[in-house]
Amino acid sequence: MELSITKNATCTFCGCVCDDIELHADGERIVETKRACILGEAWFKNHTAERLYPDALIDGQPATLDDAVEAAAEYLYNAHLPLVYGLSNVTCEAQREAVALAELIGGVVDSHTSL
Amino acid sequence: MLRITGGKVYDPANNINGQIKDICISDGRIVSEVEGGRTIDATGMIVFPGGVDVHTHVAGAALNFARAMIPEDHRRNAPYVRGERHRGGIGGATPTTYVTGYLYAGMGWTTVNEAAVPILSARHTHEELRDTPIVDKSCCVLLANNEILLDLLEAGETERARHVAAWQIWAAKAYGVKAVNPGGVAAWKWGKDAKGLYEPVPGYNKVTPAKIIAALASIVDDLGLPHPLHLHCNNLGAPGNYNTTLETMKVLEGKRAHLAHLQYHAYGGDDWFTMRSKSAEVADYFNAHPNLTTDAGAVLFGNTVTITADGPWQHLLYKLTGRKWGNLDVENETGCGIVPYVYKEKNLVNAVQWAVGLELLLLINDPWRVFLTTDHPNGAAFWRYPEIIQLLMDVNFRREQLKKLAPKALKRILLPELDRQYTLSEIAVITSAGPARALGLAHKGHLGIGADADVAIFNDSKDIARMFAYPRYVIKGGEVVIEEGEIRKAVEGRGYVVRPVYDEKIEDYIRPLFQQYYTMSFDNYPVELERLENPDIRSC
Amino acid sequence: MGGKVTCTLGEVKNRADLIVYWGGNPAECHPRHFTKYTLTQKGKFVPKGRKDRTMILVDIRETPSAKAADIFLQVRPSKDFEVLTTLRALIKGQRVSAETVAETGLTLEQLQDFAERMKKARFGVLFFGMGLSMTRGKHMNSAALLSLAAELNAFTKFVAMPMRGHGNVTGGDVVMRWTTGYPFGVNLSRGYPRFNPGEFSTVDLLLRGDNDAALILGADPGATMPQPAIDHLARIPTIVLDPKVTHTSRLARVHITTAATGISAPGTVYRMDEIPLPLRPALKSPYPTDEDVVRRIYKAVAKKPAWFPGTK
Known part of the structure; x- marks a missing residue:
């Protein structure tokens, strides 16, 4: 090839x-x-384009992306003070979405910088 | 479709001065007539074209550096709480991007020109502008300390410099060219400055600030850019600098130029103790030279943060204040300095600065050539513009304010002698029609047929500062974005860009130099057009 | 003092004749820092490259980076702040007692030489790593170093730069600043940004048990945080977005596999000197990007009845 x-x-x-x-x-x-x-x-x-993992896992069981997105949304929506953390190895575009989500769910957004 | 009826219309570009007249809007433009659709009853109100800010710092590496430096300012100002149609954020001297859009639109301003963009971090500026809603945006790229250009001027290769500059403008996806302290920022890379217009810039034999200014103004004119060279003169802020400003204006004879924040460049005296206003001298010369436009860069008392590509000046300001200092030198291109600052009424220097900004607005007799700015956030945050409008329109209010100054300050300024009062029509010129014309945005700053439907509707009230701070309605691109003090729709703005003509082969010249002097890949340097949310390429 | 006197890496490449690394080990942690950006590069005003530059390394142990240095200064652990403060005094010509200096593991002569070299440099730079900013004194150490760099500008041109860690952590600071006004640890629970490190920073929140759900992306706190913080992440519903199974995803209720940043996900990242760079992915992932997944979660939450501050 x-x-x-x-x-x-x-x-x-x-x-x-x-x-x-x-x-x-x-x-x-x-x-x-x-x-x-x-x-x-x-x-x-160390990163390939192979499909090595399921699209998603819910409670350790393979799940569809749609179901996992819904489950994530449900947990975050119901939380009083959800945390959005990490943001190191993602793009600025993803970081920007993460801040928007943190604002929507009334949470805290934080990165490695705070360590 | 939208009809605004019953309002007194101030549309100076079309010689309409307070006549009651319907404004009709369809598909984002002003049209002659509409059938049906919503009608806004503007009886008892005044109708202005949306405000245009010719010089502001709202996005990019420098401003974002400042945001991190002044958490205390964020806490001092009212926060912006998220709502159904808008994001939350921070106001104050360096509002977050979303709030910047809301605050501008919230006082009836619909177009802003970010005045200082390094090519190297232009991608960052555009990311922030994309997150600045409602207003349309343009930006000016910093070229007066670009070492590839300065080296070409040293070698006398002006023709090639023009192609390089044109390439750089397009690489940055800029709309205009900004020159900050020509040669001085390059000198600052060695801790020096460029104070004399005709003295060689440190590190060069033939390149002087005057030569850079003349060359860039000619390049901008030759390329046919819609906005002339946007110039921050040498010796900003220094006592006695009015001489530099007069010399600079002489260098510019026969060329177009926009002199940024003239207030910071019109001081007499020899030092901080003898500093005084020289606004009359600067205004007299300026009045006689119609090739020039300017903006006030007015100062208001209170807390702010100063941000400028003028690194040496900021080092001086840090030494004077002993407060925080941020400095960010950008390889081969420019730099920036950041110092939080408080303008105090009882401080003699600050009093002179406050007066000079207003004096220039009052002494420059053609409102089409002087525009309302505070060099946000340097002189004051942009959301304080209505306070300046009140000072311009009401001589009695101005006199009240003068009483707050130290008596000694009154001898250093001309303001007590000036009794000119701006009319509403003149306010519409300095806040909208004039800056739109200077930017070369023919579809902005007026309410004639075919213009962008950017409209601000204010109460016709005696309380000038309040009426201009809280418009009843703001319409952007035909959409009602502000109504009854609320954001009704946070539309996306457009990004204005120019694509000047250059010889494609100029890349073969730039590439090896770039590989030698820069630290990123040449192919990753230009900003992709797709980075702009709604790019609008204007013809040159 | 606050603020920072800094520059982009190309300024160091083109001009620096004195390069100091403090509490960092670039030879192992930022392997191309010396060769691509700083020490060995030939620059516009340092045409002979390495020969035109002096490098000083300050650290508590002799790391492989010491081999690259002209001068290695081994400071006693936890004494960085004292050394920095002494240098600030020395450059201003203030008196310093040799006995006090001895406690730092260095001699007064060594520090006098260091101070003189900094003042005499044409263009000097202080790079500082986690060995300074994450050890005893923490942000006070960083502040002392930044102050030293700022004050040196009374004599010559001097800048400072943190050696930021992996990935796009710099981009995180940059994005949070323009969206919230603060660089990290931003609490949006009142509908506007609030910042108070120590209160709203993640480890403190988790140790206090304040969070009742967590979304983790672009990080593996399960491998790096104190155990009690990890225990709390295991107690609450934790959602992980990651290209791989990680320590954190093993304790998560929901794991969504995403494309690897820069390898199969496009976008923008920031270098340690805050220069934005585009990504050019070489592979096409079967998984969505983090950006895409977060946007989908956003849309799923936005479909639910709106919540506004004061209504819950």
Whole structure:
């Protein structure tokens, strides 16, 4: 299979966020990471496009995405002070949605910075 | 479809001065007639074109840096509690993005120009502008300390500089070009400044502030940008700087330019103890040179935070105040400094600053060339504009305020002698029609057929500050967004961009320099047009 | 003092002739920091690269980063604040007693040399890591270092920058600032943002048992937080969005698998110097992005009867 090449890819592993990485991928996994450091290479090669996990789990049982979204919404809606936490390894676009959700459910939104 | 009936219309661009007249709206535009739809009875009210802010700092790395620096200011001001149609947030000197949109729209302003954007973090600015609802937005990219450009000017390659600048404007998805303390911010990278207009910028032999100013003004004119060079002159805030300002205006002869926040550039005296107003000298020269427009950058007393790309000035302000200091130098392009500040009535320097802003608004005789701003948040937060309108329209109120100053201050200023009072029509010029024209936004700032249906409707009241702070209705793009003091609809605004013409091959010149001097990939540098929510590319 | 005197990494690359790392180990934690951004790069005004620069490392132990340094200063654990304060005094020419300095594990001569080097630098930078900001003194240490950098500007050009940790933690600060006015730990339960670190920060909330549900994304607190905080996450309904099974997802009621950021999810992330960068995913994930899932949860909540402050 021909490898796809992605130039100027951005590594999100450490705070350097190097954006000069060249990734070679075979559709399912990244096989080469030019210019990435040892940490970046491990990061890129550690995630694949395989379906290794169920879409979702509810109480440890495989569930559909729709059901999991509904269950999540129900828990968060019913909580008095829900917490939205993390936000490190997600995009700004996801962070922006997370703040909007925290506001909607009247919760606290926080990141690794507070540690 | 919407009809506004019975209101006194102030539409100075179309020579309408308080006549009672119906305004009809369809598909987001002003039209001659509508059949059916809603009618707003504006009897006893006045009708203005939506406000246009030619110079404000509402989005991007610098302002967002300031937000983190002043939690005490967030707590001092009333919070913005979320509601059915709007997000919650923080007001004060550096409102959160959503609240920025609500507060502008809430006082009848519907277009804002973010005045300082580094190319390197323009993606950030656009992310914030996308989260600033209701108002339409444009921004100016910072080029007067861009080292690729300065190096070209040093080498005398003005033609290539024009192509590079055009490429940079499009890379930043900007609408105009901003010059801040030309050469001074580049010098600040070594802890220095550029004070003399004709002295070489530290690190250069031939590049002087005057040369940068002239070159950028010509580039902007040659590219045919709708908005002229937006210039923050050298020596901002310094006693005696009016000479620099006069010299700068001479450099600009024969070229278009917009002088930002002129208040900060019209001081006499030799030091802080002798500082005085030189607004008359600056206004006289300005009045005689119709190639120029300006905005007031007026100051109001109280707490705020100062934010400017003028790094050396902010270091000085930090040393003067001993308060917090933020500084963010941006590689090869620009910098910014942040210092929280309180303007005090009894402080002589602050009193002069307060007076000079108003003096310039009163002494510049053509309202089409001077616009209402506070250089938000530098002179005061933008939501305090109605206080300035009251000071301009009511000489008695102004005299009352003058009594609060130290008697010594009165000898340093001209304001006590000025009895001009702005008319409603002139207010409509300095808040809307004039800045729209200066920005080259032909569909803004007026209520003629085909204009964007951005309309503010105010009570016709004696309490000027209150009536302008709380419009009865605000219409943006034909939608009623504010009514009876509530947000009715938080519509999305548009983002204005220009795409000046450049030789595509200029990338071959920029790329190797970029790879040598920057730290990100060249291909990741330009902002993708898709980043803007509703981009509107204006022709050059 | 508050605030921060800083710059983007390219300024360091092009200008810095004195580079200080304090309480950080870039050789192992930010492997390309030296080579891509700072030490070994040839810059516009430091054309000879490494030869034009001096590097000082301050840490409590000799990490692999010490090999890269010209000068390694081994400070006693928990004495960073004292060293910083002494340096602030020395640059201003104030008197400092040698005995007091000795308690820090360094000599007065070493600190005098350090202070002189900083004052004489053309462009100096202080990078600081978690070895400074997360040890005894915590934010007071950071404040002392930031003050030192600011005060050095009375003599020369000096900046400071935190060595931010993994992923897009910087972007989280940036986004929260423009949406809420505060960088982290924002309580929106009254319908507007409130900020009080120590009260609304996650570990404190969990230790007090204040939260009765949690949504975790882009983090694995089950692996990093104190055990009592993790125990509370296990007690309450916890929802995890993650590309993999994690310590936290094992204790969660709901786990939703998402695409990996930057590998199969597009978007924007911020570098430690707050420069935004686009992502270019190389793979197509069978799973939705975090952004997409959070938006779906938002829509599912928004369908329920609206809640406004004061009505519940």
